[in-house]
Amino acid sequence: MNTSVQDEFIATVSHEMRTPLTSIRGFSQTLLNSWDKIDEENKKKFVKIIEEQSNRLINLIENILTVSKLSTDKPLMRAVDVNSDIEKTLPIIIQKYPNHHFKKDFKNDLPPSRLDDEKFQQIMTNLLDNACKYSEEGSTITVTTSIANEQIIIRVKDEGVGIPKEDTDKIFEKFIRLENHLTSKTQGNGLGLYITKNLVESMGGKIEAESEVGKGTTFSLSFPVYNPEEALKCSLQS
Numbered sequence: 001m002n003t004s005v006q007d008e009f010i011a012t013v014s015h016e017m018r019t020p021l022t023s024i025r026g027f028s029q030t031l032l033n034s035w036d037k038i039d040e041e042n043k044k045k046f047v048k049i050i051e052e053q054s055n056r057l058i059n060l061i062e063n064i065l066t067v068s069k070l071s072t073d074k075p076l077m078r079a080v081d082v083n084s085d086i087e088k089t090l091p092i093i094i095q096k097y098p099n100h101h102f103k104k105d106f107k108n109d110l111p112p113s114r115l116d117d118e119k120f121q122q123i124m125t126n127l128l129d130n131a132c133k134y135s136e137e138g139s140t141i142t143v144t145t146s147i148a149n150e151q152i153i154i155r156v157k158d159e160g161v162g163i164p165k166e167d168t169d170k171i172f173e174k175f176i177r178l179e180n181h182l183t184s185k186t187q188g189n190g191l192g193l194y195i196t197k198n199l200v201e202s203m204g205g206k207i208e209a210e211s212e213v214g215k216g217t218t219f220s221l222s223f224p225v226y227n228p229e230e231a232l233k234c235s236l237q238s
Helices: 003-037 040-069 082-096 117-133 192-202 228-237
Strands: 077-080 101-105 113-116 140-148 151-157 206-212 216-224
Touching: 003 040, 040 192, 077 082, 077 117, 082 101, 082 117, 082 140, 082 151, 113 117, 113 216, 117 140, 117 151, 117 192, 117 216, 192 206
Parallel strands: 101 140
Antiparallel strands: 077 113, 140 151, 151 216, 206 216
16 A cells, blocks of 8 residues: 555544544443433433444444455455355354345256355455445345356346446445435445455446446356366465
8 A cells, every 4th residue: 555545544544533532432421411401212222322332443343454454464265155155154154134035046967166264255345345335225135046067157246226337336336325315324434345346346246337327236256167277276375
């Protein structure tokens, strides 16, 4: 990261941190200075806001740490069963979003892909969480796996708000968070998809998004099928 880009990143991070920190400080001071004058309902409301903003700040810091390691944290590549890894990820998302419906359409006997197991699960968690956040409760999230031209294909499809065509490429940039009627209800800092894209590409994969406003978005991942000879060559070169 060159100096100008680094300065811009630090300035943006500082701006993103200022909002939750200001809320935490403001509501904390109000509680401390006016505790006896505030009714129980508003006390609970203020504490809830402090908790939400604290979680927002923690999530931002974790994502910033992830971004800082993207260029140096080398993937630990091995043969990975994609279907199995998605099965491990889904229960976490289902528990977090109990009012969404989840549909799986996995290709049986799918060959393994050469991936970093932990990073692939992080990618799937990010995409599934994103799909749930930007679709209404009661809608369906569909996950499919397939194979074509020696590539493992994974798709995450939602029935959410969708993305305007002119903004599709922007969603993978840092700190981009498109405005819609669900944005104010969800926590986010515009780093999730940036991190996801970088993790995908660090493992030799590709990610694309197709969307239609009001009808939902489909994220498509593709990774090469595991090739023992290619894996050996890469391990000798590393």
